[in-house]
Amino acid sequence: xxxxxxxxxxxxxxxxxxxxxxxxxxxxxxxxxxxxxxxxxxxxxxxxxxxxxxxxxxxxxxxxxxxxxxxxxxxxxxxxxxxxxxxxxxxxxxxxxxxxxxxxxxxxxxxxxxxxxxxxxxxxxxxxxxxxxxxxxxxxxxxxxxxxxxxxxxxxxxxxxxxxxxxxxxxxxxxxxxxxxxxxxxxxxxxxxxxxxxxxxxxxxxxxxxxxxxxxxxxxxxxxxxxxxxxxxxxxxxxxxxxxxxxxxxxxxxxxxxxxxxxxxxxxxxxxxxxxxxxxxxxxxxxxxxxxxxxxxxxxxxxxxxxxxxxxxxxxxxxxxxxxxxxxxxxxxxxxxxxxxxxxxxxxxxxxxxxxxxxxxxxxxxxxxxxxxxxxxxxxxxxxxxxxxxxxxxxxxxxxxxxxxxxxxxxxxxxxxx
Amino acid sequence: xxxxxxxxxxxxxxxxxxxxxxxxxxxxxxxxxxxxxxxxxxxxxxxxxxxxxxxxxxxxxxxxxxxxxxxxxxxxxxxxxxxxxxxxx
Numbered sequence: 001x002x003x004x005x006x007x008x009x010x011x012x013x014x015x016x017x018x019x020x021x022x023x024x025x026x027x028x029x030x031x032x033x034x035x036x037x038x039x040x041x042x043x044x045x046x047x048x049x050x051x052x053x054x055x056x057x058x059x060x061x062x063x064x065x066x067x068x069x070x071x072x073x074x075x076x077x078x079x080x081x082x083x084x085x086x087x088x089x090x091x092x093x094x095x096x097x098x099x100x101x102x103x104x105x106x107x108x109x110x111x112x113x114x115x116x117x118x119x120x121x122x123x124x125x126x127x128x129x130x131x132x133x134x135x136x137x138x139x140x141x142x143x144x145x146x147x148x149x150x151x152x153x154x155x156x157x158x159x160x161x162x163x164x165x166x167x168x169x170x171x172x173x174x175x176x177x178x179x180x181x182x183x184x185x186x187x188x189x190x191x192x193x194x195x196x197x198x199x200x201x202x203x204x205x206x207x208x209x210x211x212x213x214x215x216x217x218x219x220x221x222x223x224x225x226x227x228x229x230x231x232x233x234x235x236x237x238x239x240x241x242x243x244x245x246x247x248x249x250x251x252x253x254x255x256x257x258x259x260x261x262x263x264x265x266x267x268x269x270x271x272x273x274x275x276x277x278x279x280x281x282x283x284x285x286x287x288x289x290x291x292x293x294x295x296x297x298x299x300x301x302x303x304x305x306x307x308x309x310x311x312x313x314x315x316x317x318x319x320x321x322x323x324x325x326x327x328x329x330x331x332x333x334x335x336x337x338x339x340x341x342x343x344x345x346x347x348x349x350x351x352x353x354x355x356x357x358x359x360x361x362x363x364x365x366x367x368x369x370x371x372x373x374x375x376x377x378x379x380x381x382x383x384x385x386x387x388x389x390x391x392x393x394x395x396x397x398x399x400x401x402x403x404x405x406x407x408x409x410x411x412x413x414x415x416x417x418x
Numbered sequence: 419x420x421x422x423x424x425x426x427x428x429x430x431x432x433x434x435x436x437x438x439x440x441x442x443x444x445x446x447x448x449x450x451x452x453x454x455x456x457x458x459x460x461x462x463x464x465x466x467x468x469x470x471x472x473x474x475x476x477x478x479x480x481x482x483x484x485x486x487x488x489x490x491x492x493x494x495x496x497x498x499x500x501x502x503x504x505x506x507x
Contacts, residue, residue, distance in 0.1 A: 049447030099490030
């Protein structure tokens, strides 16, 4: 750990090359002068066996003064970087050269990372079904039988819905929620919608989509519809979410006959304005005969599924993936944390290491020709575990590589971490 | 500037032959490597200092495969330019 100066370097060089000290020192001085001058001129100097010196331009940037908190501008300047030669880097890293990057399995440390994953995953999962629908439907648009199975698929996703539909009207018969809903719902949905409609064409499809669903089943439709509708209706109709459930509740009587007509309409025209207008007409017709009660129920039905499907969908997809993982990691964490505290108090440990040091296996007296890596090989059959021996004995790297014969080396007892 | 240009310029400045200069440079770098290997820092006045630093082992995650890897500890060589050199540039 000494500090070597230029003159000491020159002394060593003089001995190696049988030069006079004076010559050697002059030579070394010229070497570094040359590097420096060429660096300032050329911006790059390569020296074999040492490395590459480089001048790198740093752009000016704004920063905050550490003490005063003022904003200050750091001018652009150049800085010197040094990249050691491969041979020199290897030479310096020799004590650790035997180590290799190890791919880890489940371990305590990564809890934090896994906690982020479930948050990231559900989002695309929620969006995907929304994106898939408009893509999947345009093709079957002409054929009726193909169009029908799709709502069936949605049913399975929307299964938990019916219950809340029954519950809510009983619990809250007031009118207030009715006023709130139209305000609340359009907000979350448009967030999803823009994703679907980055392409211009999906729009008409999105409009076609709600109709058949509305006819076949009122429940899932309530959960799908709000997405496309806010886009079409804004111009003429003040009450946006209402029309959807209205169509749903009234039209089932007409049945599949009208659904085929709708599909034909959609397939032939595929025009936003046309279908939108048709929708509007349909809605107005249905508005009159409607009871206020059924509207209430319809809106409740809409409200509840809109809030619930998201968690429902998220759960279905993510629980499968994340839950077992979380259980595993927590189980491991409990075991290892308790142990870790105890072990860390008793013996030096290697953070994030593959093994725990749980005790002293034996004390080895170094003999001639032995070094720590040989001991690691002898006791563990793996010389990479030398680092645990070093750790156990609190050696520095310099000490570890310069042990004398007769030195007493503690050999730690190792237990694999889970 | 590559090593060849460096050596030839060094030769003209020191008065040694190119061959001698190459040999001397090789001796100098091996000497420096030997010192650095013993974790000695080399301090050249007016130029900068070479120092060996220890990097602890750490866990990294491959962002695309989400694979966790334990990167072993290692020793790296760092160079810190001296303040006089910093001012000149």
